Amino acid sequence: MIAASKPIPEPTPDTQPFWDGCAHGELRLQRCRDCGKPYFYPRPICPACGSTDVEWFAASGRATLYSYVINHRPAPGFEADGPYAIAVVQLTEGPRMMTNIVGVPNTPEDLILDMELQVTFEQRGDISLPVFTPAGAQQ
């Protein structure tokens, strides 16, 4: 039996610019050109005001740790990782996204809410997946 591999995102036309950005080491968000509000996940309409006049921009990649769990019953493909954190981070620009936290033990003692994080990318098949690591940590 072949072990399951970790899920790989399959880009769609509306999300392709996000994944293209990741491939270039850039976390891209969208922003409304009418009300100015940035948002995530990718979609062709501003959730704040309903405008379809939206644009992509490169976010700073800085974030803080908003909340998480440490999963002890791994999803298929994650069996070798040991207990791992599934986190939601607050991006400096405002939106939040789910992610994993790398470069630090995934324990309650090491994962402190509101700690500062920086985006980094993990290769998963043809996709560069954005994950986060403590700010200032060596890559």
Added chain:
Amino acid sequence: MTGVIIAGAAETNAVGKLPGQSTLQLHIEAAVNAVVDAGLTMRDIDGIATVTTPGPVQVAHALGITPAWMDGTGVGGTSFLLHVRHAAAAIRAGYVKTVLITHGESGRSRVGAGGGFPRGGSSIPGQFEAPYGTAGPTTSFTIPVLRYMKEYGLTHEQLAYVAVAQRIWAARNPRAMYRDLITVEDVLASRLVAYPFHLLECCLVTDGGGALVVTSGDRAADFPKPAVHVLGTGESAETPMISQLADFTESQAFRLAGRAAFAEAGITTADVRHLMIYDAFAHVPIYGLEALGFTAKGEAGPFIADGNTEPGGRLPLNTNGGGLSYTHTGMYGMFAIQEGVRQVRGEAAAQVPDAEISVILGNGGMFATAGVLVLGREPR
């Protein structure tokens, strides 16, 4: 405006581990029991509501019902509360007279169950959550609580106590899967599933079903059991992904659905004698108590830990033992409604005195959707 009542309500003969029954069998058994409970036959039913799988067409066909109205709303475990709401509107509009709402789920044994959570790699959750190792509700519904704990000081012991309090109710319910009393120490010593959640803070996974017969209030005296009046209903939705919940310390959908139901019923929290809050995990009753206004923000954990929701307390909550101790097939909302109906009728295993008004809060997905019902012994 025409009142609407629940004229029949019943669960499957058993709930728990039922490897000998398919999903469809569970629907059929629950449906037959509810129709008998209402003193009717399938020929009296002209409307059907249930979720896929197997869906309203399959269930109606299996039962020999030709529906003049149907509802296949499937928005998670609260769907059946929404079916009651939608049926009430359709009955008032004259589209249908007598609606049968069914639930059957082989959640544990997976007999004829169909697929689980659809998370294709190109779906939005498939692109933006699944790659991080989510594995169903235990790894997503649970994520908000650490933020809540930091903002409001909820302790691990208070979270654990939610399971302790509900086990006290379950001990009085012969049908509950787990009936032995437990302590906070027991909960915290059970194995970690997804920190900070231990096994005993997570719902059961069981097989079972339930069904309801809903009709107009002018027929309230026509049935063998006391009519349970649908006094108010509400529904709302917030987010398909837990990461996009607007505020991790509260559920907007719970709040909005509750506000609509209370307003329609013309009640306040002071009128409520019995409460059911969908408890897939131990934090959900805390979020529910606050969203419905029973306590201020941050006070629901201590409120439960102080015994207010236990037998003899001022707000009996999850009196069947809940999803944590009674049963949880996957879509628990039907069982929460069933207990509300039993309490209002006065026939519950752990009967609350003077349960004239019962409120049921249902959750769908991971704080994705919500439904609220206000049920009463008398019309208002």
